[in-house]
Amino acid sequence: MDLKSIVARTGRDVDELLAEYEMISRTLANTGLSEYESRAYVALVASGTSSAPFVADIARIPRTSAYRTLQALEEKGFARSKAGRPMKFTPTDPSELGEKHASEIREAFSKIDSVKDVLSERGVPQLVYTILGKERVLEKIGEMLDRSEHSFVISSPSIAEFRRRLGKRFTNAISRGVRVTVITNPFVKVPENVTVIRRRGLIATDVIADANNALLAAPDLSACGYTDNETLSQHLQDFLRIMSESGD
Numbered sequence: 001m002d003l004k005s006i007v008a009r010t011g012r013d014v015d016e017l018l019a020e021y022e023m024i025s026r027t028l029a030n031t032g033l034s035e036y037e038s039r040a041y042v043a044l045v046a047s048g049t050s051s052a053p054f055v056a057d058i059a060r061i062p063r064t065s066a067y068r069t070l071q072a073l074e075e076k077g078f079a080r081s082k083a084g085r086p087m088k089f090t091p092t093d094p095s096e097l098g099e100k101h102a103s104e105i106r107e108a109f110s111k112i113d114s115v116k117d118v119l120s121e122r123g124v125p126q127l128v129y130t131i132l133g134k135e136r137v138l139e140k141i142g143e144m145l146d147r148s149e150h151s152f153v154i155s156s157p158s159i160a161e162f163r164r165r166l167g168k169r170f171t172n173a174i175s176r177g178v179r180v181t182v183i184t185n186p187f188v189k190v191p192e193n194v195t196v197i198r199r200r201g202l203i204a205t206d207v208i209a210d211a212n213n214a215l216l217a218a219p220d221l222s223a224c225g226y227t228d229n230e231t232l233s234q235h236l237q238d239f240l241r242i243m244s245e246s247g248d
Helices: 001-009 012-030 035-047 050-058 063-075 094-122 134-147 159-175 229-246
Strands: 079-082 087-089 129-132 151-157 179-184 195-198 207-211 213-217 223-225
Touching: 035 050, 035 063, 035 087, 050 063, 063 079, 079 179, 129 134, 134 151, 134 159, 134 207, 134 213, 134 223, 151 159, 159 179, 207 229, 213 229
Parallel strands: 151 179, 179 195
Antiparallel strands: 079 087, 129 223, 151 207, 207 213, 213 223
């Protein structure tokens, strides 16, 4: 049974519901899910407790990728597995996840706001530049990596994207003696020879280079704020350090 068959049984317009399905899947990418993971989660919610092959058919993802995709969803807190043959997966309640991610986003912006207040109290100019467009954001991160001399810290659920697009630049930085630290979700492959810290529930992308320039990007990398203000960069670095040292 595929997604169209399930939709047809509801009596609603198939094309309309499929368009909603695609929109929801794209939106879920903002929480750090891959395309396959987004599709699989929506399929799980639609079908309830299901096996990997069944989810693959509904979500229109390759069966060979379905089990691994569902395991990734479980690691990220979007599903729970149930022992048996075949193993089945149950979706985490959408309202529970929505509240969790909204709370994390509020907390993150609260941290940023507190940094702004500290800078205002000290009379430090708030030199933050907005960069729009995914390609420009990726290029800016690559530029920070190229210019780093001592340390480079990146916290992101989208490390696969950076590894694919900036792999050689990571290698070059490491060969120059730059200490590269990657904070990312469990089981995500990272560039070689980096220090890796695993954290669940990452949403946005934060980058600190040499503790004197920083970048905060939207979850889909469509925009970012960049600063070369050393005081602001150090505050953000302290925030990342506290986050990396705290438990899951």
